[in-house]
Amino acid sequence: MFKKVLVAEDLDSISIAVIQILEDLKVNSIDHVKYCDDGLLKIKKALSDNEPYDLLITDLSFKSDHRKNQLTSGEDLVEAINKVQPQLKKIVFSIEDKSYRIKSLFNDLGISAYVSKGRNSMEELRKAIEGTYRNEERILSSDLSFSFNDKSLIEIESYDISILSLLAKGYILEHISNEFKAMSITPNGTSSIEKRINKLKIYFKANNNVHLIAIAKDFGLV
Amino acid sequence: MFKKVLVAEDLDSISIAVIQILEDLKVNSIDHVKYCDDGLLKIKKALSDNEPYDLLITDLSFKSDHRKNQLTSGEDLVEAINKVQPQLKKIVFSIEDKSYRIKSLFNDLGISAYVSKGRNSMEELRKAIEGTYRNEERILSSDLSFSFNDKSLIEIESYDISILSLLAKGYILEHISNEFKAMSITPNGTSSIEKRINKLKIYFKANNNVHLIAIAKDFGLV
DNA sequence: CATTTCCTTACGGTAAACCGTAACAGGACT
DNA sequence: AGTCCTGTTACGGTTTACCGTAAGGAAATG
Numbered sequence: 001m002f003k004k005v006l007v008a009e010d011l012d013s014i015s016i017a018v019i020q021i022l023e024d025l026k027v028n029s030i031d032h033v034k035y036c037d038d039g040l041l042k043i044k045k046a047l048s049d050n051e052p053y054d055l056l057i058t059d060l061s062f063k064s065d066h067r068k069n070q071l072t073s074g075e076d077l078v079e080a081i082n083k084v085q086p087q088l089k090k091i092v093f094s095i096e097d098k099s100y101r102i103k104s105l106f107n108d109l110g111i112s113a114y115v116s117k118g119r120n121s122m123e124e125l126r127k128a129i130e131g132t133y134r135n136e137e138r139i140l141s142s143d144l145s146f147s148f149n150d151k152s153l154i155e156i157e158s159y160d161i162s163i164l165s166l167l168a169k170g171y172i173l174e175h176i177s178n179e180f181k182a183m184s185i186t187p188n189g190t191s192s193i194e195k196r197i198n199k200l201k202i203y204f205k206a207n208n209n210v211h212l213i214a215i216a217k218d219f220g221l222v
Numbered sequence: 223m224f225k226k227v228l229v230a231e232d233l234d235s236i237s238i239a240v241i242q243i244l245e246d247l248k249v250n251s252i253d254h255v256k257y258c259d260d261g262l263l264k265i266k267k268a269l270s271d272n273e274p275y276d277l278l279i280t281d282l283s284f285k286s287d288h289r290k291n292q293l294t295s296g297e298d299l300v301e302a303i304n305k306v307q308p309q310l311k312k313i314v315f316s317i318e319d320k321s322y323r324i325k326s327l328f329n330d331l332g333i334s335a336y337v338s339k340g341r342n343s344m345e346e347l348r349k350a351i352e353g354t355y356r357n358e359e360r361i362l363s364s365d366l367s368f369s370f371n372d373k374s375l376i377e378i379e380s381y382d383i384s385i386l387s388l389l390a391k392g393y394i395l396e397h398i399s400n401e402f403k404a405m406s407i408t409p410n411g412t413s414s415i416e417k418r419i420n421k422l423k424i425y426f427k428a429n430n431n432v433h434l435i436a437i438a439k440d441f442g443l444v
Numbered sequence: 445c446a447t448t449t450c451c452t453t454a455c456g457g458t459a460a461a462c463c464g465t466a467a468c469a470g471g472a473c474t
Numbered sequence: 475a476g477t478c479c480t481g482t483t484a485c486g487g488t489t490t491a492c493c494g495t496a497a498g499g500a501a502a503t504g
Contacts, residue, residue, distance in 0.1 A: 207393075
């Protein structure tokens with residue numbers, strides 16, 4: 001079994017249970033951080049001490065509070081860790097259940113398992129830890145049943161997200177166009193942007209921009 | 223200390239910690255349900271057996287799954303319980319931190335304490351349970367620092383929420399007006415609705431309707 | 445009863461969204 | 475080179491949002 005595991009989870013109510021599982025699995029060294037920044041520090045310290053971690057279990061969303069943090073999400077944390085210890089095994093344990101976001105965790109961040117917090121998630125988490133130890137890949141808790149081949153949501157790319165974010169900030173088409181020109185994102189004509197928004201509206205079955213943003217918020221895209 | 227406590231919480235990762243706290247506090251009888259409907263059944267059963275619960279600890283949001291449920295949220299559950307056992311003490315333990323929604327829990331549902339899930343929430347929960355046992359009222363975990371007297375968000379009333387919900391569904395002004403007429407909600411002239419939306423835009427510093435809905439979504443108003 | 449005040453509704457002009465069409469440019473293929 | 479195809483941009487007309495102003499009505503005030 002894993003020797004040294006780091007848990008990044010802000011809610012104490014949840015970290016208690018996660019740590020309990022790790023103890024049940026006879027993990028010797030278990031560390032726990034409540035902030036992403038602290039997580040990166042622990043990883044770096046362990047590396048320089050020549051006692052690196054061999055597993056990370058992290059949440060995705062962390063509450064913001066008085067403390068100023070560089071890394072504000074599990075994605076940020078994993079991305080930063082990948083720069084210093086890319087081979088570290090990573091399990092994400094979060095409430096998020098949107099296939100769009102989860103897929104990118106596997107594809108872009110190279111995590112080995114995703115466990116969705118739910119009514120039977122402790123068992124799922126245990127299985128994910130054991131599976132990861134056996135070098136299994138792309139482990140998904142069983143209440144999530146989407147396929148990695150299904151193209152539906154993967155087609156929404158960062159260009160669309162950019163448009164949606166600016167719309168959600170109250171920008172009008174012309175300002176989005178200007179913003180894109182300034183950031184040299186193409187296409188950036190008002191007409192092209194308009195057309196792209198139209199596609200999104202068809203895709204999400206939205207009546208108008210207001211509706212579209214409401215849906216995008218529900219999907220967690222912005 | 224309380225003799226018989228019911229915990230309504232869908233995430234097993236969290237219920238484990240809550241139950242642990244109750245055990246530490248020497249509560250004899252602890253029951254746990256993962257669905258609101260089950261919670262109401264337990265309450266009713268206990269009543270008819272003449273062994274009623276004396277405390278409920280509930281989450282607000284419950285994941286939906288294959289099971290069909292009448293009660294889908296903690297609010298629903300408390301409302302239903304208030305009809306059969308209004309004097310039951312109720313503590314809400316949730317991640318929600320919007321003062322607008324929390325205030326209505328105290329004012330409309332008569333809960334005794336609200337604890338926000340956070341980095342030190344187990345200690346807060348323990349204090350809330352002990353305070354409730356000593357008949358304290360309106361207990362609020364310390365990371366939430368809004369005042370009950372502050373009028374800011376309480377002014378947003380159900381009329382505004384209705385408008386925002388319909389906007390979020392992609393309705394244009396005229397359709398909202400028709401809908402309001404059909405449901406005999408007044409005022410329902412397009413102009414009045416428009417004015418009210420305008421007030422909301424000023425209040426939330428929104429540039430336009432799209433921006434407004436994005437903000438409303440962030441505040442959890444819709 | 446008259447007046448004030450507040451709320452609701454109506455109206456009109458401008459800005460932006462919405463939607464179809466077409467011009468234009470670059471790349472691929474013959 | 476010529477054509478097709480595709481993606482980008484431009485344009486114009488209609489609808490809706492946006493915003494100020496004013497008319498009408500009901501309740502409150504004196």
